[in-house]
Amino acid sequence: MVEARDPAVNFDEDGHPKREGTWLTASAHIITAVIGSGVLSLGWTMAQLGWIAGPASMLMFALITWFTSILVADSNKSPDPITGKRNYKYMDLVNANLGRAEVILCGLSQYGNLVGATIGYTLTSGISMAEVAKTNCFQKYGHDAECHISNNPYIIIFGCIQLILSQTPIFHKLSFLSILAAIMSFSYSSIAVALSISKIAEGNHARTSLTGLTVGVDVTSEEKVWKIFQALGNIAFAYAFSMVLVEIQASQDTIKSGPSKTKAMQKATTVAASITTIFYILSGVTGYAAFGNNAPGDILTGFESHKLFWIIIFANVCVVVHLIGAFQVFAQPFFQFVEKKCADKWPESGFIKATYPIHIPMFGNYDFSFFRLVWRSIYVIMATSVAVILPFFNDILGLLGAIVFWPLTVFIPIQIHIKQRMIPRFSFTWICFQILSLTCLTISLAAAAASVRGLVVSFKANRPFH
Template sequence: MVQVDGIAHKLTEVESGSRGCSSAYSDEYDDDGLPRRTGNIWTASAHVITAVIGSGVLSLAWSLAQLGWIAGPFFLTFFAFVTYYTSLLQADCYRSPDPIYGKRNRNYMEAVRANLGLTQQWLCGFVQYSMLWAAAVGYTITASTSMVAIKRSNCFHSRGKHSACHVSNNPYMAAFGVIEIVFSQIPDFHRTWWLSIVAAVMSFGYSSIGLGLSIGKVLESGHSHGTIGGVSVGHAMHEISRATKVWQVFQAIGNIAFAYSFAALLIEIQDTLKNPPPENKTMKKVSLIGVSTTTFFYTAIGCFGYAAFGNNAPGDLLTGFGFYNPYWLVDFANACIVLHLIGAYQVFCQPLFALIENRTSKRWSNSKLIHDSHVMHVPFYGPLSVNLFRLIMRTVFVSATTLVALLLPFFNDIVGLIGAYGFWPLTVYFPIAMYISQHKVRSWTIKWVWLQVLSAICLLVSVSAAFGSIAGIVQDLKHYTPFKSA
C-alpha cells in the first residue's frame, strides 16, 4: 500500500511489454496506480520553454562577441541539433523495455536504472539533482539582479546614466526566497502547468523586447557590428590577452551548450503527459517545438545583440545596461525576467521535492506527519492539499538555497561549472547509452560509431567549458566578501 496525500492506493502491476497496457487504466488512475495524467503537447511545451529559455538568452550576445560571426552561429546551430537529437533518443526511454508498451520510468534516475543498472542510476542522480539545486541558487541570484536593474534604471533616468546608483542585491534575494516558499507549496510537478505557461509567456516577452531594442540599435549608425573572430587579442583598450581569450571562448561555448539543455527534466516532463497518444510520440513533438522556439530566439537575440554592440556586448543586454532607454520598457522586460524565474525555479525544484518526499514516505510509511494532509481552498487556485512535512521541508529547502545565494553572489560561475560536468552525462552520454541498450545497437556498426563520436565531441566541450568556469571562479574569489553584492 502506498500513501498519496493520506489516501492509500494499491499500485497496479503491469507486466513490461504487455500490449494490453490500456486495460489497466481507469477513469481516475493510470496503469501505475497513480492519479491519471492530464498533460498534453502544450503544457509540456510550456515546461520545456520555461526550463530552456532562461534569462541566459540575454547573455548570448556576449558569447558571440567572444566567438565572432563564424564560430558563434555555428555553435548555436550545432548545439540545437545535439539537444534535439538526443532528446529524441531520451524520449523513447520513458518506458522500458518497449518505448510504447513498457513499464513507466517516472524520472530520469528510474530510466537509467531500467536500462543501465543501479551504479549508473546513482551517478545520474548525483549529477542531475546537484544541477537542479545549483540552478535554483542561480535563479535566486539572477532574479535579484533583474530587480536591482529596475531600481537602478529608474535611478539612471532621474540622475543620469553616469551616476553610481548602487543597490544591494541582498534584500531582493530574500524577497525572491519568500515568494518561492509560497509557490513551493504547490504539491507536485503536474500542478505547476499554469505557472509554466505564465513563465513561458514572460520569456517571450523579455526576449522580444531584447530583440526589438537590439534591432533598433543595429539600425543606428556609427558603431561596430562585430568581427569575424570576435574580441581581439592585443594591448589596446578593448583587446585582451591570449590566455583570457582562450578562457572566454571556452566559457562562451559552454554558455551556448548549457543554454539549450533540458535533459535533466525531460523524463519528469514526459511523466505529466496523458496516454493515448503514446508519451514518446508526444514528447518528440514537444522537443521539436521547444528546440525550434529556443533556436529562433537564441539566434535572433544573439546575432542582433552582437550586431548592436559589436565586441563590447555586455554580459546581459538588460541588466548589464546595454540599453538605458526607453527606461520603462527596460523595467518591464526585467519584471518579465523575474516572473519567468519564479516559474522556472519551481520547474527545477519540484523534482527535488518529489525525490525527498518519496524517500521519506517509504522510510517512515506510518508517520502521520509525513502522510496526513488537509485541504484548503485558495482564492483563484482552488483546493490545495497542505501537508505539514511538505510545508516544513520545502520552507527549509528554499531558505537554505536563498542563504547560499546570499553567501555566494557570484554563484553563476559555479553553476556554470556544475553545468559543465552535467551537460555531457545528462544531455549526451546517458541518452545515447540508454538508446544503445534499449535498441541493442551492435558495437562498431555505423550507428554505434556515430553515437560514440558525438559523445566524445560533447565530452571535450564539457571539459573545456569547465576550465573556463574555473578561471572565472578564481577571478571572483580575488574580490570576494561574504554577504556583499557588487
Template sequence: MSMEIESKFNMFLNDDGRPKRTGNLMTVSSHIITAVIGSGVLSLAWAIGQLGWIAGPAIMIFFAIVTFFASCLQTECYRTGDLFHGKRNYTYMEAVRSILGGMNVKFCGIIQYVNLVGVCIGYTIASSISMMAVQRSNCYHSKGHDNPCKVDGNAYMIVFGVFEILLSHIPNFDQLSWLSILAAIMSFTYSTIGLLLGILQVSANGTVKGSLTGISVGEITKTQKIWRSLQALGNIAFAYSFSNILLEIQDTLRSPPSEVKTMKKASLISVTMTTIFYMACGCFGYAAFGDLAPGNLLTGFGFYNPYWLVDIANLAIVIHLVGAYQVFAQPIFAYVEERVSDRFTNSSFITKEIHIPVPYSDSTISFSLFRSIWRTIFVIFTTLVAMLLPFFDAVVGILGAIGFWPLTVYFPVEMYIVQRKVPAWSKMWVCLKLLSGVALLISIGAVVGSIAGLQENFKHFKPFNIEY
C-alpha cells in the first residue's frame, strides 16, 4: 500500500523531487518574447538614426545571430554532464558554479543580479513615460500641439510600483505563465502599432528619410557622434537581452521532450520573431523621422495622430512592462529567499508558509510574511532609483552594454567549452574565443558611450523632478 501511495506521489514530482514542471514550447516562447520585446524596441529607430541605413540594420542582424547562437550554447548548460539526465542547474549562477566554479561564480552573480535590478528600474522608467505620454497625447488633442502639456512622472512611477508590489506576491516563476502570455500579446500590439504608424508617416512624407551613415557631424559634434553611435550599440544589445533569465525559463519546462531541444526551438522562434519586429519598427521609424527620430518612438511624440491609437500603444506598453518586470524580478526573489532560508532554517518568520483557500476552488494561495515584506522593499527600492534616474536612453544603453559580453556571450561560451570538452586551439575553440573577444570590445565601447549620454542628461536634471 505504501508503495502505491509513493508511486502516486511521484507522479506529481520531477526527478529532482520538485513539483512537476508544466512549461511547454508556447509558454517558454511567451516568457522569452515578454523578456526580449520590451521597452528596448522603442529606442531602435533612434539607434538606427545614429548608425545609418548601412550599419544600423547590419548591427541589429549581428546581435540577433549572436544572441541565438549563444542561447543555444547556454541551453546545454541546464544540466551538468549528461544533457538529458544530468544534474539540473535551476539558475544561471548555479550553472556557472557547477561547470566553471571559482571566481566566475561571484563575477556572474554580481553582473547578473545588478543587470536584473537595472532592468526592473528601466522598466519602471519606461512604464511611467508611457503613462505620461497618454496624458500628454490627450492634452495635445484638446489644447493643440503648441501647448507644453507638462506632466509630472512621480505619481505614475508610484502607481506602477503599487501594481508590482501586488504581483510580487505570486510565489514563483512557474505561476507567471498567464502574465507572460498577456505581456507577449501586449508587446506585439504596441510594436505593430508603432510599425503601422511608421509606415503611414513614410507614406504621408512621400519619401524615405535618413542617410547611409546616420545623423551627420554638423548637426552634432564629432564627439557626440562617437558617443551616440556607441550608445546605440548598447541600446540594440539591451533590446536582445534575455540570457540572464534563460536557464530560469528553461527550468519551467516539462520533459520529455528534452528541455534542450524545446528551449532551442523556443529561442529560434523568439529571436526570429523579435528580429522581424525590430527591423520593421526601427527601420520604418527612422524612415519616417530621419535624424529627428525620438529616443522613445511612441512617447517622444514623433506621432501625434490618431491620438487614440497612440494611447492604445502606450497602454499596451504599460501592461507589457507590468508583466516583464515580474519575469526579471522573480530570479532575484528566488535567489534571496533561498539564501535566507538556508541560513535561517529555524526561523518561523523566514520559513513559515500560510496556505489561504481560494473561494469556490480547490486551490490555495501560498503566503509568507518574510516574502511579502522583502519583495515590497525591493519594489520600493527600484521605484525610488527610477525616480532619481529617469533617463530612458542612457539607462537602456548602460544595461545592454553591461550585460551583453559577460551574460550573453562570455559565460555561455566558457561553459560550453568545459561541458563539451572543446580542445584548446581547435577551430571551434578559436572561433568561440574570437566571438567572446569581439563581444567584449562592443560592451566596453557601449558602456563608454552610454555613460557619456548619462552625463549629458545630468546637466539638466533635478532629483525627483520628473517632467516631460
C-alpha cells in the first residue's frame, strides 16, 4: 500500500513547489544576476569621474538600489489582498498595485532593456572574440606588431550562433545556464582585477587625477560634462537589479515561504549589494590605477600584449561563453511575449500557430514553427546589424543604464511603497520620496542624453561595416 503524500510537505501555501532556499542562496542569485559585462566598463567610468567622484558615485547608486530593493522585497511579502494571488514577476507586482500607465511604463522599460541587452551582449561578445584574435597576433608577431582586427566578422559569428540557439523554445529552462553564467562572470571579472593589479605592480604609473579626465588636456569642458553623465549611465547599468528581485523571491529554490521570508530577502539584498559594491569599487579603482585617464572602455582590451597571453584569451572566452547564454536568457522572454501577442491577435492564422513535430536524435521531439523561424531569425539579424552599425561599448551600456534605472529601480518601487503604506501626499516622507525620484530621473535623462550624443559622435567618426 502506497502512503499518500501530504501536499503541505511538497507545496507552499501558494500551490507552487516548496522553496527550500535561504538568504544565502538568494544572495547568490542576486550577485549572479548583477555581476556581468557592466563590470568591464568601470575602469573607464573612473577615468571620467576621478578618484573622488568615481567611488562616491558607485556608493551612491549602491545605496539607492539597496534602498529601493528593500522596498520591493517588503512590497511583495504577501499575496494580493484582492485576488489572493502571489506575484511571481515584477510586472505582476506593478499590475497588482499601480495603474495602467505604470504597467505600460514597466513593460516598455523591461522589454526595452531586454532588446537593448541582446544588442549590447552581441557587441561585447564580438569585441571579446576579436580580442582573442588580437592577442594571438601579438603573441605570434611581437608586441609591436600592427594587429588591427575588425570586430564585425566576430559580431556576425556570434549572431549566427544565436540564430541556431533562438530556435530552441526551452533554452531558457535549462538549469545549468545560471551556474555557468555565474562561473564565467566571476572568472573574467576576477581576471580583470588581477591583471590590473599586476600592471600596477610593474611600476609604470599611469596618469590619474582627483577629477578624472583633465579639461584642456584630455577633453574640452563640454566633453567633460557629457562624459561624466555617460559614466553615471554605465554605473546605473551595472547596478540595475531591483527589477529581478520578485522573480528571485518567487523562485522555487530561493526563499522559503513564511513570516521570515521578507526579512530573509532583505538580508539577502543587503549582503548582495555590499559584496557587489566592494567588487565594483575594487574593479573600478584597480582599472583606473592601471590605465589612468587612458583607461579603455572594456578593461580586457587593455591587456592584448600582456606576457600571460593565455589568461587574456581565457578571460575573453569566458565573456563569450557567458554572453551566449545571457543573450538567450534575455531574448527568450521577449520572443515569447511577441509570439503570444501575435497568437492572440490572429488566432486563426496557420502560419503563426501551426507546429510540425520533428524527431531529433538524442534530443527528442522538436515542434518546428515557420513563424518562430522567420520572426526570431529577423530579430537576431536586426540585433546583429545594430551591433555592427553602432559598435560603441560605453555608449550602449550608458543608454541601457539610463533607460532602466529610474523607472524600474526607483520610481515604481517608491510608488508601490507609497500606495501600500498609504503615505499621505505632501507629508515629510512623501516629499523625501519625490525628491529622491526626481533626482534620479534627472540623472537618468542626463545619462541618456549623453549616451545618445556619444553614439552620434562616435557614429560620425566611424564607418559602419568597415
